[in-house]
Amino acid sequence: MKKLVALLALAASFSQVALAQQDPKAGKILDQMSAKYQGMKAFKASFTQTLENQTAKVKENMSGDIIVSGTKFRLKLNGQEVINDGKTMWTYMKSENEVNVSDYEPEDQDINPSQIYTLYKKGYKYAYAGETKEGGVACDVIELSPEDHNNQVYKVRLNVSKADKSVKSWKMFKKNGNRYTFAIKKFEPNTPVDASTFTFDKNKYKGVKVIDLR
Secondary structure (H helix, E strand, O other): OHHHHHHHHHHHHHHHHHHHOOOHHHHHHHHHHHHHHHOOOOEEEEEEEEEEEOOOOEEEEEEEEEEEEOOEEEEEEOOEEEEEOOOEEEEEEHHHOEEEEEEOOHHHOOOOOOOOOOHHHOOEEEEEEEEEEEOOEEEEEEEEEEOOOOOOEEEEEEEEEOOOOOEEEEEEEEOOOOEEEEEEEEEEEOOOOOHHHHOOOHHHOOOOEEEEOO
16 A cells, blocks of 8 residues: 555656646747637648658658638648548548548547647647747747657647747657658638538539448
8 A cells, every 4th residue: 555655656746747847938939829820710721741751761742721710620632631520520532532431539630730739738748949940930949749658749849930929830750750841831810611611512522432430
């Protein structure tokens, strides 16, 4: 019993240390950045995604667009269209004219542009990592690391504009050696959306094959 109490006390002390490791300077910048995006009813962004793996000698560039409103999003990238209404997710593959329908499970998804603005709020430690310039814009650099060591992502690096707290880019580091860089090329705040924006209308995709995985 004494050993159990000692172990619990040790665990509690480690938890307190982990909480204390959150960098207040980074936290303030992240809070300002998050408030900026969450204050919008919706937004649209065009971005480039670069995949690099030095070991495999891979470098691929793709362009995409995303519309975000709260937890809902509509993403177009590399011949695929992913639509999420907060409960259901549709993944449409243009080359096969096929759509997979599944329940939306945020924890099972790779980090995407709809999550980056709130990612730090749960399950991540964060620290201020210096300053840089991106496209002539002065940015603060913030690094996030997951508390779950089983997470295949071990680090996310954000470049946040000093002037307006917008995210200019972020880089995701995975244990398999893949590095994903997302750079925002165009941003439209408060873009108009309605219920149809975040649902898949099969009538607009002639002959589409629907596979329900729920």
